[in-house]
Amino acid sequence: MSNVVASEWLKLRSLRATYYVLASTLSALALTGFAAYSISRYFDANGPGGDPVGTGLSLSADIPPVLFGMLGVFAISGEYATGMIRLTLTTIRSRWTLLLAKAAVVAAVAAVAGQVLAFATYFTAQAVVAERPIGASFAEHAALAEVLTTGAGSAVAAVLGLGLATVLRSTPGALIALVVLPLSPTVLERFLPAPWNDWISSLTIPSLARQLAAVPDAGAFGPSTAAVILVGYVVVSLLLATLAINHRDA
Amino acid sequence: MIEVTDLTKLYGSTRAVSGLTFRVKPGQVTGFLGHNGAGKSTTMRLILGLHTPTAGKALINGVRKQELRDPMREVGAMLDAAEVQGGRSAFAHLQALAYAGGIGRRRVVAVLEEVGLAGAARKRIAGFSQGMRQRLGIAAALLGDPGVLILDEPVNGLDPDGIRWLRTLLRSLAAEGRTVLLSSHLMTEMSLTADRLIIIGRGRLIEDTTTADLLARFQSGVLVRSPHAARLSRALEAAGATIRPAEGADAGEEPVPGRPAEAGVDVRPIRDVGAGAGLLVTGLTAAAVGDIALANGCGVHELVSRRTSLEEAFMEITR
Numbered sequence: 001m002s003n004v005v006a007s008e009w010l011k012l013r014s015l016r017a018t019y020y021v022l023a024s025t026l027s028a029l030a031l032t033g034f035a036a037y038s039i040s041r042y043f044d045a046n047g048p049g050g051d052p053v054g055t056g057l058s059l060s061a062d063i064p065p066v067l068f069g070m071l072g073v074f075a076i077s078g079e080y081a082t083g084m085i086r087l088t089l090t091t092i093r094s095r096w097t098l099l100l101a102k103a104a105v106v107a108a109v110a111a112v113a114g115q116v117l118a119f120a121t122y123f124t125a126q127a128v129v130a131e132r133p134i135g136a137s138f139a140e141h142a143a144l145a146e147v148l149t150t151g152a153g154s155a156v157a158a159v160l161g162l163g164l165a166t167v168l169r170s171t172p173g174a175l176i177a178l179v180v181l182p183l184s185p186t187v188l189e190r191f192l193p194a195p196w197n198d199w200i201s202s203l204t205i206p207s208l209a210r211q212l213a214a215v216p217d218a219g220a221f222g223p224s225t226a227a228v229i230l231v232g233y234v235v236v237s238l239l240l241a242t243l244a245i246n247h248r249d250a
Numbered sequence: 251m252i253e254v255t256d257l258t259k260l261y262g263s264t265r266a267v268s269g270l271t272f273r274v275k276p277g278q279v280t281g282f283l284g285h286n287g288a289g290k291s292t293t294m295r296l297i298l299g300l301h302t303p304t305a306g307k308a309l310i311n312g313v314r315k316q317e318l319r320d321p322m323r324e325v326g327a328m329l330d331a332a333e334v335q336g337g338r339s340a341f342a343h344l345q346a347l348a349y350a351g352g353i354g355r356r357r358v359v360a361v362l363e364e365v366g367l368a369g370a371a372r373k374r375i376a377g378f379s380q381g382m383r384q385r386l387g388i389a390a391a392l393l394g395d396p397g398v399l400i401l402d403e404p405v406n407g408l409d410p411d412g413i414r415w416l417r418t419l420l421r422s423l424a425a426e427g428r429t430v431l432l433s434s435h436l437m438t439e440m441s442l443t444a445d446r447l448i449i450i451g452r453g454r455l456i457e458d459t460t461t462a463d464l465l466a467r468f469q470s471g472v473l474v475r476s477p478h479a480a481r482l483s484r485a486l487e488a489a490g491a492t493i494r495p496a497e498g499a500d501a502g503e504e505p506v507p508g509r510p511a512e513a514g515v516d517v518r519p520i521r522d523v524g525a526g527a528g529l530l531v532t533g534l535t536a537a538a539v540g541d542i543a544l545a546n547g548c549g550v551h552e553l554v555s556r557r558t559s560l561e562e563a564f565m566e567i568t569r
């Protein structure tokens with residue numbers, strides 16, 4: 001198993017897409033900075049009463065799950081697209097080992113990079129807000145918790161992307177699913193009766209990360225339920241991916 | 251050792267492999283022949299556990315591929331050299347594969363050296379020529395120094411040096427007691443490389459024999475070219491030989507004006523032509539043909555023993 005992890009780690013490192021994805025995460029910083037700036041300008045003109053910036057994470061919260069999801073997608077979709085998956089599979093004992101190794105590697109990279117990004121986002125927002133009383137501080141326990149859970153959400157997204165790409169075996173298919181899935185609650189909640197509408201909109205990764213941090217008004221679930229759902233995403237993704245890779249001709 | 255028993259694979263309604271049974275023994279190079287779509291690559295994918303057989307089984311060293319403890323050290327495969335991710339360097343590609351089998355960097359360097367890619371090790375695979383990719387594919391198969399090698403058309407795209415290198419390599423690997431199965435459409439190369447041949451057609455076994463036996467089974471003959479072909483032909487037939495006009499010698503050649511064929515001879519297939527018409531003689535040795543020609547006063551411009559090529563034998567068998 002550790003051999004396969006070493007192999008997958010080298011594969012991820014020697015893949016250009018990995019660096020493109022990581023570079024793209026800077027867009028979240030830019031977006032946060034811009035949004036925090038316009039909120040600050042509003043505060044300067046109109047005084048308190050508008051939305052606060054807070055940690056700043058919610059301003060760009062939808063971006064990291066999609067990008068880290070792509071990290072997971074590219075970790076296997078390129079092998080399917082080129083057919084290299086066949087060579088890979090001849091070298092390993094069991095297919096689920098390969099999936100677990102890939103999952104471990106993308107989750108670790110996404111957790112670290114997602115954490116760094118979350119902290120960078122937080123500090124960007126606070127730097128823009130400066131002395132205005134619309135920011136947040138690590139003195140508040142919840143602020144630090146929100147930053148930490150956002151990083152964890154990125155790791156979940158990466159495993160989800162890996163699972164999608166393994167099941168769909170198509171780069172475009174997995175990328176489309178990665179973008180459409182987080183959007184669907186926004187559409188569905190309009191048609192669903194209470195409390196389903198609340199629940200479904202609480203199921204996105206950014207929302208679950210905030211609920212996990214017990215941010216007030218973050219969604220329908222408490223921290224423990226949110227944790228179970230996030231773990232559930234990982235388990236279900238890996239399970240479906242294992243079934244798919246085991247039962248289909250490579 | 252590879253054992254294939256009653257192996258069948260259906261893709262939808264396509265019977266890619268149908269009740270195939272054969273063994274590939276260690277210590278020799280086994281060639282895998284068959285027309286396009288005969289099922290060679292499918293059989294290899296089934297042996298390697300990449301596709302699940304519809305029926306029957308394929309074993310490597312007595313177990314299914316999935317049950318091998320240390321797959322890279324037991325079996326090495328090259329299915330399609332084009333199936334690589336182009337973004338990596340050759341070295342990173344091989345090193346990643348090597349890690350999976352717990353194989354060290356030194357072996358990666360050695361294998362790159364062996365296949366002649368040491369100079370291109372740090373280059374991106376995307377910029378590789380077909381032959382370089384082929385060499386990289388062979389390198390990947392060799393990484394674990396496996397006892398069983400399965401190579402699907404490894405010769406494609408190799409230059410003459412490369413072909414000769416691969417032939418020598420495969421023969422020496424087999425001589426070390428390894429099992430080598432390779433497919434190819436290049437018959438001359440196959441007849442030089444393979445000790446044994448497995449020939450399939452439409453997913454079924456047609457022939458499983460040694461290369462020498464197969465060639466011996468198809469009559470070889472003697473080619474003789476004579477300006478007195480018609481007379482010689484009669485004399486040879488009288489001696490019990492079977493005569494056919496040699497391809498190329500007869501076709502398209504018109505009798506030279508002013509030199510009519512000898513009187514009283516049926517000149518339909520064989521004409522006496524200035525340069526000497528070719529006769530393909532079976533049933534007599536070259537020595538006997540020469541003696542008969544001398545005894546009958548027929549000049550001989552060419553006299554060669556002709557061996558049936560593997561290509562001809564293959565065409566005959568798979569017709």
Ligand SMILES: Nc1ncnc2c1ncn2[C@@H]1O[C@H](COP(=O)(O)OP(=O)(O)OP(=O)(O)O)[C@@H](O)[C@H]1O
Nearest residue numbers: 261264265266284285286287288289290291292293
């Ligand atoms: N993955 C697949 N899905 C559906 N049909 C397939 C698949 N792979 C092979 N086939 C079919 O199975 C048959 C055998 O194909 P295969 O690739 O094994 O032939 P081959 O002997 O390797 O031919 P070639 O000499 O052209 O490489 C063909 O009819 C092919 O169309």
Ligand SMILES: [Mg+2]
Nearest residue numbers: 290291292402
């Ligand atoms: Mg083939």
